[in-house]
Amino acid sequence: MRFEDIHVTGVGAELGLAVATSAMVRRGAVSTADARRTRQRSVCVSEDSGPELAVSAAREAVSGHERMTGQPPVIGAHLHAQMFDKPDFWSAACYVLDQLGVTGCGVTCEIGAMSNGAVLGVEIGASLLSARRDLDTALITVGDRFTGNRFARYRADYGVQYGDAGAALMLGRDPGLARVVSAATCTDPVLEGLTRGTPPTTVTGSHRSGTSGADGVVTSRSTADGGVIDVLARQRVWLREHGGLGEALRRNRAGVRKATRVALADAGISLEDARWILLPFLGYEAVRARWYRPLGIGEERATDTLTMLGLHLGHLGAADHVVGLRHLISTGSVSPGDFVVLASSGAGMTWTTVVLQIADHASRGVARSP
Numbered sequence: 001m002r003f004e005d006i007h008v009t010g011v012g013a014e015l016g017l018a019v020a021t022s023a024m025v026r027r028g029a030v031s032t033a034d035a036r037r038t039r040q041r042s043v044c045v046s047e048d049s050g051p052e053l054a055v056s057a058a059r060e061a062v063s064g065h066e067r068m069t070g071q072p073p074v075i076g077a078h079l080h081a082q083m084f085d086k087p088d089f090w091s092a093a094c095y096v097l098d099q100l101g102v103t104g105c106g107v108t109c110e111i112g113a114m115s116n117g118a119v120l121g122v123e124i125g126a127s128l129l130s131a132r133r134d135l136d137t138a139l140i141t142v143g144d145r146f147t148g149n150r151f152a153r154y155r156a157d158y159g160v161q162y163g164d165a166g167a168a169l170m171l172g173r174d175p176g177l178a179r180v181v182s183a184a185t186c187t188d189p190v191l192e193g194l195t196r197g198t199p200p201t202t203v204t205g206s207h208r209s210g211t212s213g214a215d216g217v218v219t220s221r222s223t224a225d226g227g228v229i230d231v232l233a234r235q236r237v238w239l240r241e242h243g244g245l246g247e248a249l250r251r252n253r254a255g256v257r258k259a260t261r262v263a264l265a266d267a268g269i270s271l272e273d274a275r276w277i278l279l280p281f282l283g284y285e286a287v288r289a290r291w292y293r294p295l296g297i298g299e300e301r302a303t304d305t306l307t308m309l310g311l312h313l314g315h316l317g318a319a320d321h322v323v324g325l326r327h328l329i330s331t332g333s334v335s336p337g338d339f340v341v342l343a344s345s346g347a348g349m350t351w352t353t354v355v356l357q358i359a360d361h362a363s364r365g366v367a368r369s370p
Contacts (some may be wrong), residue, residue: 002182002266006126008169008356009068009137009176011326011366012060013319014053016046016145016164018312021154030154030161037159038283043314044163046145050085050317051092053166054143055099057322061139061168062100064366068176076135077107077128081117081318084229085145096141106135114195115280116346117318118142118167122354123183125171137172144317150229153314157231159286163314167322177329177366178340178356184262188251191349193238195231249289255351256294260343263353267339271295274304274355275338278324280345281310291343318346325356330366334358 020042024030046053065073080093093110107128111117118140125138143166146153153162171180239245264270271277279291287307291297297305306324316323321342328334335358342354 001123001127001184003126003130003180005173006129006180007172007174007176007359008178008180008325009073009172009174010061010063010065010168010170011177011322011329012057012062012064012168013323013326014048014056014060014143014166015313015323016044018042019045021161024154029152034154037285038161039311040161040283040314041312043153043161044165044316045147046164048145050082050143050145050164050166051095052143053145053164054080054082054092054096054141054168055166057143057166057168058096058100058139058141061170065137065170065172065176069172069174073137073139073170073172075102075105075137075139077125077138078102078105079109079111079121079125079138079140081111081113081121081140081142083114083117083144083317084151085143085147092143093141113318113350114346114348115315115318115320116344116350116352118169118322119342119344119354120185120346120350120352122169122171122180122342123185123352126180126183129171129173137170140169140171142167142318142322144319146317150227152228156229158235159283160315161283163281163316165313165316165319165323167316167319167326169322175359177362178358181339181355181357182263182266183352183354184259184266185350185352186255186258186262187348187350188255189348190242191238191248191251192347193242194235194248194349195347196234196238252290252345252349253294255345255349256291256343259351259353260295260341263355264341267355269339269355271341273339274341275334276328276340277301277305278321278340278342279305279307281307281313281315281320284311290345295343320344326366329362334362336360336362
C-alpha cells in the first residue's frame with residue numbers, strides 16, 4: 001500500500017550494555033564454532049525489563065516528536081510488540097502508556113508478530129492514521145530482554161545471538177524525520193511449526209477447543225510454562241516432517257521477495273534506488289542465507305544493510321530496524337530524499353517491508369547517538 005502524508009515524527013532507542021562474545025566464549029556460554037559462524041562481536045545485555053526498555057525509548061521518541069513539530073503529541077493509537085520478557089496475563093502496552101502519563105488513547109493493543117512487530121506496526125499505524133482522521137498520531141513501542149533460565153540468548157537459536165533493547169517510533173501527519181512511502185506484508189502460516197515443535201506434554205483430538213494445524217496438536221499453556229525455550233529443538237521437528245532446511249529456505253525466499261517487491265512497486269522505486277536496506281540483526285551466515293541471497297544483495301552492499309552494527313548489538317527482537325533507523329539519523333548517515341527500506345520478518349511466518357524517504361532537517365528529531 002502506498003501512503004500519503006504519513007510521517008515518522010520521532011524515534012527512540014534504549015540499549016543494554018555491550019558484552020563481548022569473546023568473554024562469553026571464555027566462560028563457556030558460547031562455543032567457538034558458534035562465535036565463528038555468527039561473527040558476533042558483542043550483544044547488548046540490560047538489567048531493565050523489556051517493558052521498561054520500551055518506556056525509555058518511547059520517552060525519547062515523544063521528545064523527538066515535540067522538537068520536530070513544536071508540540072506534544074496527542075497519542076491516538078499505541079501498538080506494542082514484545083517477544084519474551086513480560087509477565088503473562090498482563091498488558092505491557094497499557095503499562096507503557098501509564099508510565100508515559102498518556103490518557104485518552106483510543107486504540108491500544110499488542111502485536112503478536114514476534115521479531116516483525118515494529119515494522120508491521122509501522123504498516124498498521126500508518127493504515128490507522130490514513131483511515132481515521134480522528135487519530136492524530138500513533139506510537140509504536142517494542143522492548144525485550146532475553147535473560148533468565150528459560151532462554152539461552154547465545155544458544156537458543158541457530159546462527160542468532162539475542163540482545164536487549166527497547167525502541168519506539170512516533171507516526172503522524174506533520175512532516176518529520178521521514179515520510180512513510182509504502183508498506184507490504186505477506187504471511188506463510190505453514191512455517192508456524194518452526195517455533196512450535198511438538199512438546200512432550202500435549203493433547204490431541206478435535207474434542208478440545210482450540211486445536212491447531214492438520215496434526216491436531218494443542219499444547220496446554222499450563223504445562224508449557226516454566227520450560228526451557230529451545231528454538232533449535234522445535235525447528236528440528238518441523239524440518240524433519242516438512243522437507244528439511246531447503247523447504248524452509250524456499251518459503252522464506254518467497255516471502256522476502258513478495259513483501260519487498262510489492263512495497264517497492266507501490267513506492268515506485270527499485271532496490272537499487274534505496275540508499276539503505278535495513279535487515280534483521282542476525283548472525284553473518286543467517287542474514288546472508290535469509291536476506292542477502294533472496295534479495296540479490298551482493299557483498300559490496302553489505303555496509304548498506306547495517307549488518308556490522310547488528311554484529312555488535314545482537315538480534316534485538318522487534319527493535320532491530322528502529323535501532324538501525326535511529327543510528328542512521330543520529331550519525332548523519334542519511335540525507336534528505338534518501339530512501340530507506342526496512343525489510344523484516346517474524347516467526348509464524350510474516351514478512352513486512354516498509355519504504356521510508358528521509359525528510360529535510362531529520363537530524364533535529366534525534367538528540368544523541370545510542
